[in-house]
Amino acid sequence: MKMNKFIGILAMIIAMSAASDLVAQGRRDSRTDAVRSSSTTKSGGRAVSTNENRNVQPAKPAPAAKPASKPAPAPKVNSAVKKRGDVHTSTKNKNLKPKHIAPSANYHKMPVRGAAVSKSKAVKKAQVIKHHSGMYYYKKGVYYKLVGDKYIVSRPPMGARVSVLPEPRVLWVANRQYHYYYGTFYVMRGNEYEVVAPPVGAIVESIPEGYEKLEIDGNTYYIVDGVQYKAVVYDGEIWYEVIKVD
Numbered sequence: 001m002k003m004n005k006f007i008g009i010l011a012m013i014i015a016m017s018a019a020s021d022l023v024a025q026g027r028r029d030s031r032t033d034a035v036r037s038s039s040t041t042k043s044g045g046r047a048v049s050t051n052e053n054r055n056v057q058p059a060k061p062a063p064a065a066k067p068a069s070k071p072a073p074a075p076k077v078n079s080a081v082k083k084r085g086d087v088h089t090s091t092k093n094k095n096l097k098p099k100h101i102a103p104s105a106n107y108h109k110m111p112v113r114g115a116a117v118s119k120s121k122a123v124k125k126a127q128v129i130k131h132h133s134g135m136y137y138y139k140k141g142v143y144y145k146l147v148g149d150k151y152i153v154s155r156p157p158m159g160a161r162v163s164v165l166p167e168p169r170v171l172w173v174a175n176r177q178y179h180y181y182y183g184t185f186y187v188m189r190g191n192e193y194e195v196v197a198p199p200v201g202a203i204v205e206s207i208p209e210g211y212e213k214l215e216i217d218g219n220t221y222y223i224v225d226g227v228q229y230k231a232v233v234y235d236g237e238i239w240y241e242v243i244k245v246d
Helices: 002-042 051-053 119-123
Strands: 082-084 087-091 129-130 134-139 142-145 150-154 169-173 177-179 184-189 191-194 212-216 219-224 227-234 237-245
Touching: 119 142, 119 150, 119 191
Parallel strands: none
Antiparallel strands: 082 087, 087 169, 129 134, 134 142, 142 150, 169 177, 177 184, 184 191, 212 219, 219 227, 227 237
16 A cells, blocks of 8 residues: 555656656757847848857948949030120131131121212112112121112111121120120011110120211220210220220
8 A cells, every 4th residue: 555655656756857858848949939030120131040140141232332423524615705784695617716806806897887888789689678768678697778869878767677697796784685796786576587776885886887986085986877986995906896886
């Protein structure tokens, strides 16, 4: 009887010891799972063991960004552009250059203001302009007026419109654009050039032949078509500034 009781107690002790070992093993497994979960999170979601993490090569750094391309160079300023305060001008034709001292240098082949010409020269292939001040004929930038039985190289009538100008110079005065050729100023009206009064302050490189020259207090003035110009030195060249309009 006593022997059976002893055997029962021994079996109970062995069972309790086995249960304790199972609990300890479960705790160790839990810690291992936690370590594996942590390693998985650090590896960006890829399930790897701690030993595998030790063999993972570090990612190569991204190549440095290439420096931004050099900005495009600023456009070169046209050397033919002349500026003076809010007055500036630029040529559309390379042959029309302000490099001459003579007031009419760029128009030396043009007919002289006030000169009489033949009817054929004035009328042939010309645009006829009927104006309250008389009959005019326009051809290649020149206006001819019928005076009696003669055709006179004349100043153009205000408001006259033409469709073509040879080698015009573009000017801006007080933010308004003008076109200049052979002593005449124009503004654009649709697709036509309309004759307007010369803007005071405009500077041009040539005026028509046939002007009157005046010397006053050491200053040189030129009068043509009722417009008074003053010779001025601008950028090392002689230019002609509109200072008065009759």
